[in-house]
Amino acid sequence: MHNNSKIPFNDLGRGTRAIRGQLDGVIARVVSNGWFVMGPEHDALERELASYVGVKHAINVGNGTDALELALAAAGVTRGGTVVTVANAGAYTTIAARLLGAEPVYCDVDATTLLMSAATLNETLRLLPEKPHAIVVTHLYGALAPIEELVIVAREHGIRIIEDCAQSMGASESGRRGGSFADLSTTSFYPTKNLGALGDGGAVFTNDDDLADTVRRMRQYGWASKYSIEYAHGRNSRLDEIQAAILRIKLPFLDQQNEKRRVIHSAYEKTAHDGMRILNRSSESFNGHLAVIVIENRDKVRADFAAAGITTDVHYPIPDHQQKYADFMPRAMPLEVTEWAVRNILSVPLFPELSTEEVSRISRALKLV
Structure with a gap:
């Protein structure tokens, strides 16, 4: 590739x-x-x-x-x-x-x-x-x-x-x-x-x-x-x-595929630094569904990843209580962490069929965050 x-x-x-x-x-x-x-x-x-x-x-x-x-x-x-x-x-x-x-x-x-x-x-x-x-x-x-x-x-x-x-x-x-x-x-x-x-x-x-x-x-x-x-x-x-x-x-094949996801996620975990936190750690209680990083300058980081040819996503950008419901007004509750998190999370590619070269490219990009 x-x-x-x-x-x-x-x-x-x-x-x-x-x-x-x-x-x-x-x-x-x-x-x-x-x-x-x-x-x-x-x-x-x-x-x-x-x-x-x-x-x-x-x-x-x-x-x-x-x-x-x-x-x-x-x-x-x-x-x-x-x-x-x-x-x-x-x-x-x-x-x-x-x-x-x-x-x-x-x-x-x-x-x-x-x-x-x-x-x-x-x-x-x-x-x-x-x-x-x-x-x-x-x-x-x-x-x-x-x-x-x-x-x-x-x-x-x-x-x-x-x-x-x-x-x-x-x-x-x-x-x-x-x-x-x-x-x-x-x-x-x-x-x-x-x-x-x-x-x-x-x-x-x-x-x-x-x-x-x-x-x-x-x-x-x-x-x-x-x-x-x-x-x-x-x-x-x-x-x-x-x-x-x-x-x-x-x-x-599920357990085998989950383990492949954990191995890839472990490679990402090695790139964590003061400005970027990898949200989860590979273990039996984490199946590697998504690789989520926590950062403060998400828009810039997404742009940098896009420039490097790496697709990212946000899971999820709008919290439930801030959705524009036509017929429902959510009850006011203290949700400070939730509202902070949706502004500062970013998901990077994580699926079992990623190649070694792709994982290396993503890892290099994470180190530069």
Whole structure:
């Protein structure tokens, strides 16, 4: 690769080409079987996902936002209720809560990790006059929030807690996968995720038989049996057979791909200096989903990277409480760290198929920040 070639932020084609033959084979298998929605591939994927995460139940759904909405509904969130979440994670929980008629209330993040912490959650709960219906913990950038501590806080207050694992599939803490700690957990299979489909998809995880049954009923119209609607918040949110078959091919490679991401991230970590902090450190609790740096002169740094042919992005530039909602005015909460962070973070390329030369170029650019 020539030194002046552009490095993309991500290149899904590279990963797809590596397993193209296997993908073609399972797609042909589904077409031959003639079962295209919630068939044998779908059911097998649910079993394999549950085993991988370390929970009793995995329930496939149409996408990650549906997973959050259905998990919140199963947790008892209804119109007029409140959901505590962070405001620096792309507004996905905000959207899911508002689809239920609930109010998202925002918790600040820890200044070191940019994740919800027990301290920030306790402060938010102290300030709220009412008891929230649920807490959603987003494992952002691929790093697990201190979920064991957060579960303790939730239990002390008698509040349901949900993990959003869309960016953290495969990350572990104390020998347990993220997604196995809370009452319910969710993920997204959007193509850019570490475990991504060739289209949309999502899943809900739980160890609770009743919660699992509720989510299964809600994802298909609220049916108790075919055509018999007996459950509230029924909808159509199903993962199709082709996407399930594709994910079954990709799941066995997830740990290996995550480790490749960690190795690349470790190279970036060596470039940290006084003017630039690498947000995370490679470990079992970080799956290398995004490589995020913390800097004060982001616009200049982005321009310098662009001049060097390196594509960057910001995850995320607008906090939830500053979005221009047409019909929602977020409650005022102290979010100083969140508002500082969204101005001072930058994501650089991190995907398993980056070449050694590309990683070296990015590392050199980081040293010059």
